[in-house]
Amino acid sequence: MNHQHQHVHHHAMKEHTADISNWKLAFSATVHCLIGCGLGEVLGMVIGTWLHMSNTDTMILAIILGFVLGFAFGMIPLLRAGFSLRQAFRQVLIAEGLSIAVMETVEVLVQVYTPGVMDAHLHEWVFWKGMLLGLLAGFIAAYPVNYLFIRKGVRHLH
Numbered sequence: 001m002n003h004q005h006q007h008v009h010h011h012a013m014k015e016h017t018a019d020i021s022n023w024k025l026a027f028s029a030t031v032h033c034l035i036g037c038g039l040g041e042v043l044g045m046v047i048g049t050w051l052h053m054s055n056t057d058t059m060i061l062a063i064i065l066g067f068v069l070g071f072a073f074g075m076i077p078l079l080r081a082g083f084s085l086r087q088a089f090r091q092v093l094i095a096e097g098l099s100i101a102v103m104e105t106v107e108v109l110v111q112v113y114t115p116g117v118m119d120a121h122l123h124e125w126v127f128w129k130g131m132l133l134g135l136l137a138g139f140i141a142a143y144p145v146n147y148l149f150i151r152k153g154v155r156h157l158h
Contacts, residue, residue: 022147026143026150029095031139033103033142036066037069037103040064040068044059044062045131049122059108059112074091098145098149099145103138103141109137114134117129118130
């Protein structure tokens with residue numbers, strides 16, 4: 001094997017390893033996003049359903065809480081690392097804002113279009129099935145967004 005072939009082979013292995021690392025980091029970032037957005041989404045749906053709010057008002061509450069908790073969960077490790085509140089908010093807005101928006105949008109669409117979910121009560125399986133399907137679909141939709149951001153150098157710092 002000549003030197004140039006070894007160099008190309010080494011470079012390809014290095015890129016492959018970096019790509020695997022990026023996929024793992026994207027998975028971690030998406031799980032992190034899912035926890036914050038998911039908790040907010042579920043909390044909003046539970047509160048809205050419990051208070052007998054309209055479907056529209058319940059969805060608005062769930063989306064707002066999804067964004068708030070998504071941002072909060074993204075900011076916590078940055079604040080612990082010494083970022084100011086403004087720096088942490090800016091970093092989360094840049095690195096995770098689109099991911100949160102994609103996840104929330106897909107979650108809501110799946111919940112709205114899954115038969116029976118919008119008319120279900122908290123004690124009914126269809127309510128929780130809709131929540132689970134929405135969270136799963138949101139994760140699947142946000143994962144490539146996180147991967148592309150990470151690959152482009154917009155790093156998640158947690």
